[in-house]
Amino acid sequence: MTRIxxxxxxxxxGAAAKTALAERGAKVIGQATHSAADDMVAADFAEPPAPQQLWEDALAxxxxxxxxxxxxxxxxxANPLSGSDIAWLDGWEDTMRINLTASAQLSRFAVKHWLERRVSGRIVHVASRAGHRGDSPDHWHYAASKGGMLAMHKTIARAYAKDGIFSFAITPGFTDTAMADDYLESRGGAGLLADIPLGRVAEPEEIAKMIAWCALDAPPSMTGAxxxxxGASYVR
Incomplete structure (x- = not known):
């Protein structure tokens, strides 16, 4: 049984991925900022010690x-330029801490864990289209955090493929979640769909299938991809 x-x-x-992975027979421990579920661990990534504690809890x-x-x-x-200097800096650092630094900490713990045991492992990074094409003027920090995640992913893939440690990244555009709904509304609502040739945003279940495939099925030669x-709103 694969332990995730x-x-x-x-x-x-995340919730859709948890279901998709469990349906494939994987054992999944999920993290949430606040959680009371038996198969979830509470960890607030705004707190620097939280990723290490989460990793130790998962191992246990x-x-x-x-x-x-x-x-x-x-x-x-959102983190508008018109905010105060300290508010803008706080917004930047909070987003980096949660989106990038916590992911880096967990990735480091995972890579060390697999290297020490001389076993294979996989990391799947859920980044964003924003990491490639940027984002709105109020979201410098978000785009930068996801761009940093992609650079980290490529570095891990190149450094540890020889050790059987594989890294994959997924870059969703707009997805039908509460987070994306807030963004769409801030950018003009449904009119923004005109920029998506598919004509709709992605469903969480679509991204979840990609996560499950990368976690369980993707061939080793795909590491670094x-x-x-x-929806073809940004093609490379």
Whole structure:
């Protein structure tokens, strides 16, 4: 049975991924900022010690072994240039801490874990189209955090493929979640769909299928790849 640690598992893409992975027979421990569910662990990534505590909790629950890490947790909040200097800086640092630094900490723990045991492992990074094409003037921080995640993903793939440690990234565009709904409304609502040739935003279940495939099925030769899922709104 594949043992998976999935962050941001309480809603949206994360909740759909948790279901998809469980349906494939994987054992999934999900992270949420606040959680009371038996198969979820509460960890607030705004707090620097939280990723390490989460990793240790997952190891304890899994008997000392984790096979796959899925970095999905994310913060998406507007950070307008017109705000005060300290408010803008706080918004930047909060987003980096949750979206990038926590993912980096967990990825480091996972890579060290697999190297020490001389076993194979997989990391799936849920980034964003924004990491490629940028985002709105109020979301410099979000785009930068996801661009950083993609650079980290490529580095991990190149550094540890020889050790059987594989890294995959997924870059959704707009997805039908509460987070995306807030963004669509801030950018003019349904009119923004004109920029998506598919004519609709992605469903969380679509992204979840991609996560499950990367976690369980993707061939090793695909390590380092980034899979786009944006309805052809950004093609590379």
């Amino acid at each position: 640690l999935l962050t941001g598992a309480s809603r949206g893409i 629950q899994y008997g000392g072994e984790v096979d796959v890490l899925v970095n999905n947790a994310g913060l998406f909040q 980034t899979l786009d899922a944006n």
